[in-house]
Amino acid sequence: MTSKQRILTGDRPTGKLHLGHYVGSLANRVKLQHEYESFILIADVQALTTNFDNPENLSRDTFQIAEDYLAAGLDPDTATICIQSMIPEIHELAAYFGMFTSVNVLRHNPTVKSEAQQHGFSDMTYGFLGYPVSQAADITIFKAHLVPVGEDQIPHLELARKIVRRFNDLYQPVLVEPDILIGEVPRLVGLDGKTKMSKSLNNAIYLSDSSEEIRKKVMGAVTDPARIHKSDPGHPEICTVFEYHKIFNPGEVSQIESDCRQGRIGCVDCKKRLAACLDTLVEPMRERRRQYTENPDRVREILIAGTERAHEVARQTMGEVREAMGIDYFK
Ligand code: ATP
Ligand code: MG
Numbered sequence: 001m002t003s004k005q006r007i008l009t010g011d012r013p014t015g016k017l018h019l020g021h022y023v024g025s026l027a028n029r030v031k032l033q034h035e036y037e038s039f040i041l042i043a044d045v046q047a048l049t050t051n052f053d054n055p056e057n058l059s060r061d062t063f064q065i066a067e068d069y070l071a072a073g074l075d076p077d078t079a080t081i082c083i084q085s086m087i088p089e090i091h092e093l094a095a096y097f098g099m100f101t102s103v104n105v106l107r108h109n110p111t112v113k114s115e116a117q118q119h120g121f122s123d124m125t126y127g128f129l130g131y132p133v134s135q136a137a138d139i140t141i142f143k144a145h146l147v148p149v150g151e152d153q154i155p156h157l158e159l160a161r162k163i164v165r166r167f168n169d170l171y172q173p174v175l176v177e178p179d180i181l182i183g184e185v186p187r188l189v190g191l192d193g194k195t196k197m198s199k200s201l202n203n204a205i206y207l208s209d210s211s212e213e214i215r216k217k218v219m220g221a222v223t224d225p226a227r228i229h230k231s232d233p234g235h236p237e238i239c240t241v242f243e244y245h246k247i248f249n250p251g252e253v254s255q256i257e258s259d260c261r262q263g264r265i266g267c268v269d270c271k272k273r274l275a276a277c278l279d280t281l282v283e284p285m286r287e288r289r290r291q292y293t294e295n296p297d298r299v300r301e302i303l304i305a306g307t308e309r310a311h312e313v314a315r316q317t318m319g320e321v322r323e324a325m326g327i328d329y330f331k
Contacts, residue, residue, distance in 0.1 A: 007032060008144035008178070010041030010084070013061035014051060017068040018204035019278070020197035023185035023247060024150030030073040032148065038079040039142045039310055040069060042303075045084045045091070046135070049128040050119055066299050068207055071289035076302040082310035083303060084138065089314040093321060094130070094137035097163050100170065101133050109155045118200075136160035140167075141314045143176040151186035152196075172324035174317075185247055193222040193240035208289065211279050218244075218275040223267045230266035241271055249277045 009029055011021065029038060042065055044058050051057065062083060069081055084090060106112060106129050116124055132155070139147055139160050147157055157180040164175045187196050190203025197204045205217050221244075224235045236242035236257050245253045252273065259265035292299050322328040 004035070004037045005145040006142055007036040007038040007146050007148065008041065008139045008142045009038075009148050010043045010138065011065060012043045012047040013058060013065045014047050015061060015199035016064060016206040016208055017072070018197055018199065018206050019248075020150070020185075020188035020190075020204065022072065022207060023188050024183040025148050026069070026072050028148035028181055028183055029079070032146075033074060033079045036146060038074075039144065039313075040074060040079055040081045040306075041084050041138050041310075042066065042081070043084045043135075043138065046131050049125070049131045050115075052125075052127070062303075063296070063299055066303055067289060067292050070292050070299070070302070071285040072207060073285070073288065076306065080309050081302060081306040083307050086307045087141075087311050087314045089311075089318040090134070090137050090141050092318060093141050094134040096321065096325065097133050097136055097167070098130060100166055101130075101159075101163060103129070105159070106130065106132060109159065111152050111155050132156045132159050133163070136163045139178050140164055140175045141317050142310070143313075143317060144178050145176060146181050147178050148181040148183065151182055154180065154182075167324075171321075171326075174320045174324045188247070189240060189243055191217055191221045191240065193243075205278065207282060207285055209282065211275075214278050214282065215272075215275045218271045218278065219268075221271065223271075227267060229263075231263040233263050234260035234267075236260050241267070241274055244274055244278075245270075248281060249274060 007029065009025055011017065011025075017026065029040060032038065042062050044062055047058060047061070048055065066081055069079075070076065074081065107124075109132060112124075112129065112132065116128070121128065135156050136159060140163070147153070147160075149157070157178065161177050164177045167175050189195070190197040190201055191205065192201070192203040195201060195203070205214055209217070218241070222240050224239045226232070227234050239260075242253075242257070242260065245256050249256070256265060256270060256273070260270065319328075323331070
């Protein structure tokens with residue numbers, strides 16, 4: 001038995017991971033993987049809340065996200081990477097949580113509301129409306145102490161904490177109330193400078209992009225529209241490229257800021273420097289990724305072993321949950 005505290009996080013397998021995922025959550029997972037016992041959940045059931053009509057992509061996206069994790073530096077001998085749909089106890093626990101969670105609370109959850117709007121749902125399905133309950137089960141079945149996530153997850157974590165308190169109060173105190181750990185950049189803006197970087201808005205730099213793709217995307221990013229000539233004084237505070245320099249190029253950022261304000265650096269040069277920085281961040285990921293793309297069986301083995309390990313923990317917690325609720329009839 002390890003005495004380490006636990007981490008639970010995960011992502012929906014709905015596409016490739018991007019820099020927003022990295023700075024919002026993934027970097028923290030990599031950093032903390034040795035300090036905590038880490039469970040990383042590929043939330044394929046949650047992906048179905050919006051993609052139920054094309055389940056054929058789930059398998060591809062699940063493997064792809066696993067490769068992204070490994071490329072980003074999650075060590076499969078340390079962190080447990082597992083698949084949500086293959087741990088049925090999670091769904092059982094979510095059913096029990098659903099008995100005392102109010103529909104109105106879910107309807108008023110700001111992240112649920114904005115995502116429903118983004119997907120154009122005028123009438124939410126039962127599964128979509130209830131996904132924060134399922135997420136509370138993901139976290140608590142592993143008795144996670146800490147959940148490293150981006151800012152959109154705050155309302156879900158608050159709900160998870162409420163659910164734990166309610167459960168422990170109604171039955172017996174067997175569940176752990178999780179703390180949230182927001183990433184260094186709670187919400188990375190997309191290349192369009194408008195909304196958060198997101199898989200679905202065509203404004204993302206992916207962890208799997210080539211140097212050329214990164215360069216092209218950065219060159220196309222929105223800058224200060226008032227700046228036409230290199231010598232025009234720039235306004236870094238409204239420039240997306242400068243926003244990225246702040247995050248990904250801390251060593252040069254103050255020099256770039258004063259050069260831009262005084263018209264000493266042009267947008268093209270400024271973008272080239274950013275692209276080089278991003279490439280330096282992603283390069284070691286490419287190296288690690290290669291080992292796995294050349295050996296897809298290895299990824300499969302990692303997912304099978306991780307899911308088995310996680311399933312064992314889930315079984316144990318569910319045993320305690322059933323006992324706490326007095327529904328273990330044949331004991
Ligand atoms: P989807 O559109 O399929 O929901 P997503 O990009 O929102 O995709 P999720 O799988 O829902 O990704 O989120 C995974 C994790 O990444 C969450 O912790 C979320 O807060 C974080 N995250 C996603 N996008 C960003 C971003 N632009 N900045 C910071 N964190 C982010
Ligand atoms: Mg999301």
